[in-house]
Amino acid sequence: MQDRDFNEECAVVGIFGRADASKLAYYSLFSMQHRGQEATGITTSDGERLHTIKDRGLVTSVFDDDTLKKKLPGYISIGHNRYSTAGDDSILDAQPVYARYDLGEMAIVHNGNLTNAMQIRSELIKKGAIFQTFMDTENLIHLIAKSNATNLTDRIIDAIKKTEGAFSFVFASRSKMYAARDPYGFRPLSLGKFKNGGYIVASETCAFDLVGAQFVRDVNPGEMLIFRDNQEPKSIQISSANPKHCIFEYVYFARPDSEVFGKSVYHLRKNMGSQLAKIKPVEADMVVPVPDGGVPAAIGYSQESGIPYEMAIMRNHYVGRTFIEPTQEIRDLKVKMKLSPIKEMIEGKRLVVIDDSIVRGTTSRKIVRMLKEAGAKEVHMRISSPPTTDPCFYGVDTPDKDELIASRMDLEEICTYIGADSLAYLSDDALIDSVGGEDHYCTACFTGKYIV
């Protein structure tokens, strides 16, 4: 999936009990940049007040050493990488969301999408609340500020109980940090520990590896962890767990070196490829991934089928914007800027091309055309997930249903549209088998069976 049609739903991190909290948040956010490139932000607490820096842009462009040292002091930090899902892409909608209220100060970061956000917002507005942003995350701030409970912990619990949908939240006050996950556990959130003291929570464990933290466990669905000075994290089960983890994390979103929902993403993506080879074999000379998403599945396909694996499509990681409209001569400019075939490798060859998904179909069509123009004899597309037929309402930015090619065309029509010699997807059952066979996954974008 090269056209980013399904966009990652943001990354969150929280660091507690570390003198270098802002730096650790920075490196964690850097490792999770793939989950959001629109804006980034960090809030720290030095025990007396909260400090926030956020802006549009990448982690490395928003923060420098001086900012982290001088403007973000403290032993607690929370951070966020944003890809706009709810709200818009203005700086106002960058996170953390900060507020002063009657008990002091707080800041919050959120990964997910609250399905009853509009209803809560209009109730709050009727009662006189004024909102600064379009983000559903701001609802939480209002619910916490308006709660009748006398301490922040109980107010957060009150607010979370009124909230439906997908969320992994991290809150910071002057002296505490909180990490909470919705009862379905749609979005990932893991707990880690530093050897010489202190804790981390993050959307993906690849953050732990970079900052030298050990994975402890996932924050459980429906659970909230409270981090206080000189104490182990305290667990409160706010609502009973009914796990429905986002299976698309395994297909596409998460980094292959992360463990998500307790399993290695790389390993599962390879499984998807080998399942695909078993159920959708084809005679070919080489297996070629669409980089980067198709790489682990292509390795799995190659190992299972015995067809040699070749990196015959190279990806340019430094692609900027296109400033000219492609003419006929330089058609498909955007795709060609990102991907280019190694001609002498593929000339006259029959290729099995592995990608993680087809969303609108336009990119697959361009890739097939590019490979054929480069001399491929046959192009057989194999997709390591089922057809994406439905949009996501749980924190992933997706096109509308009628823009999803698989919602309006059958297999043969899609194959004709993209110009491939054959096309096959992984089945729903084979996808579930590839990730371990359990039924605790959300598969709504493949099946239309929505949980909330």
Ligand code: SF4
């Ligand atoms: Fe993930 Fe798809 Fe479910 Fe959204 S609908 S949470 S992308 S599996």
